[in-house]
Amino acid sequence: MSEKKISNIEPERDARLVHELRDVTEKLINQHLEVARSWDPQEVVPWENAANYNPKMEWSENVYPLPQGVRSALYVNELTEINLPYYTNELLSNAPENHPLTDWSRIWTSEEWRHGDAMLNFIRLSGAFDPAELERGRISQMRSGDVPRAGSTAELISYVIMQELATAVAHRNTAKYIPKELGGKKLLGIVAGDEMLHHKFYLELGKAAIAIDPDLMVRAFKNQYFGFEMPGQSIPDFDIHAKAIAQADIYSDRHFHEEVVRPVITALGILAIEEGLSDEAKNAQNRVADRYNRFSRRLAKMDERKLNS
Numbered sequence: 001m002s003e004k005k006i007s008n009i010e011p012e013r014d015a016r017l018v019h020e021l022r023d024v025t026e027k028l029i030n031q032h033l034e035v036a037r038s039w040d041p042q043e044v045v046p047w048e049n050a051a052n053y054n055p056k057m058e059w060s061e062n063v064y065p066l067p068q069g070v071r072s073a074l075y076v077n078e079l080t081e082i083n084l085p086y087y088t089n090e091l092l093s094n095a096p097e098n099h100p101l102t103d104w105s106r107i108w109t110s111e112e113w114r115h116g117d118a119m120l121n122f123i124r125l126s127g128a129f130d131p132a133e134l135e136r137g138r139i140s141q142m143r144s145g146d147v148p149r150a151g152s153t154a155e156l157i158s159y160v161i162m163q164e165l166a167t168a169v170a171h172r173n174t175a176k177y178i179p180k181e182l183g184g185k186k187l188l189g190i191v192a193g194d195e196m197l198h199h200k201f202y203l204e205l206g207k208a209a210i211a212i213d214p215d216l217m218v219r220a221f222k223n224q225y226f227g228f229e230m231p232g233q234s235i236p237d238f239d240i241h242a243k244a245i246a247q248a249d250i251y252s253d254r255h256f257h258e259e260v261v262r263p264v265i266t267a268l269g270i271l272a273i274e275e276g277l278s279d280e281a282k283n284a285q286n287r288v289a290d291r292y293n294r295f296s297r298r299l300a301k302m303d304e305r306k307l308n309s
Contacts, residue, residue, distance in 0.1 A: 007151025008280075009220055014152040017213050018099065024208040025100040029107065032201050036111065037193070041118035044190055046126070046183025053127030063127035064182060069248020072241035073174040074119070075129050079141045080167070080232040081116035084109065087147055087231065094153045101153075108198060115191045122184050137236050146234035154220035157209055159228070161202045161268075166230060166251070166260045168195035173250040206268055214273050215281040221270055222284035225261065226291065257295050265292065 053063045061071075088109045095101035123129050148163070150156035175188035210217045232238060246252035265271060271289050 007155060007223065009152035009154050009216060009223075011152070013213065013216055014154055017209055017216060018094075018096065018101070018153050020212050021205065021208060022100060025104060025205065028201050028204050029100060029104050032107070032197060036197055037190070039114065039190060041114050041121065044187045045118055045121045046187070049183045050125040052182070053125065055124070055131060059127060059130045059132065065179075066128060067177065067248055069244040069246075069250060070174060070177040071129055072244040073170065073248070073250045074123055075134065075137065076232055076235055076238070076241050076245065077167075077170060077174060078116065078119045078123060078129075078134070079137050079235050080230070081112065081119060082138055083141055083147065083231060084112055084116060087112075090147055090149060090156075094150070094156050104201070111194055111198070115194065118187055119191065122187055126183060128184065140236050141232070141234060144234040147231055148229055150224070152220065154209065154213075154216050155224050157202060157206050158217070158221040158224040161199065161206050162224065162228060162260050162264055163230065164195050164199035164202055165264065166256060168192045168199060169255055169259045170245075170251040171195060173255070177248070177250070203264070203267055210268060210270075210273070214276040215278050218270060218273060218277060218281040218288075219284045221268070222288050225288055228256075253295075254299060257292075257299065261292060 053059075066074075088105060095105060123134065124131055148159060150159050169192075171188050171192035175185050175192065178185040178188060206217070235241070265288070271285060271292075273285065277285065
């Protein structure tokens, strides 16, 4: 398992933040449970399409015709979901046993497990991806135990705010390309909806943390923004699949910038904080703004070149 990154977040200060987030965490858990949809994977997996694929036969792409980028997205998304035990362990490692964050991590685990289970059943029964390659990928991914690891709770919150939104975007955009008649579109839509609720939980937790200690959170957010990586980097041939996914317009650096970073920075008000910042935090704030603006200009130039080509 990858080591925790060296962090400039003071442990004692981070611990105080966790303590002060106790009440708001409990409140957010109750709010989440009121709106979270309880669903059974067996009720949304398109079992009627099981006849389309016989696992005793040699797998063929013709069993479930899909563009390669969409097939790659199903593969990467599923192996990311199935690595759940390690993500759960990472969440628990940053929360005291008697803290509501521990309760939340278990709620989150129970809900995320459905995603991997339902998607695995869908992929296998439909033949949407080579089952032998999928199993090899599962073994490799889970044996690696590789997950993004934050050095503090402040950084963990900052990371999952972006990661859960990015995951929702990836599932939602994958669903667009799934043929309705072959099944799976509804399933991925439900999964994307769950991820948005998880993102909302962490976003509201992040807002509360900023209200408590803006200096700490600005520095933590900068650390995670600059070092952000989606889970799944250890998936076999990840770079090849990531390139195919980007070319299919499902998830790319552009999606991360426009559909993840932009709304998160806006919602958290990271760049609008004026009080309670040390020189180090102000520098971090400026670096976030510079990086964000630089990437915006790069995308604008790319769009301009496309128009003129």
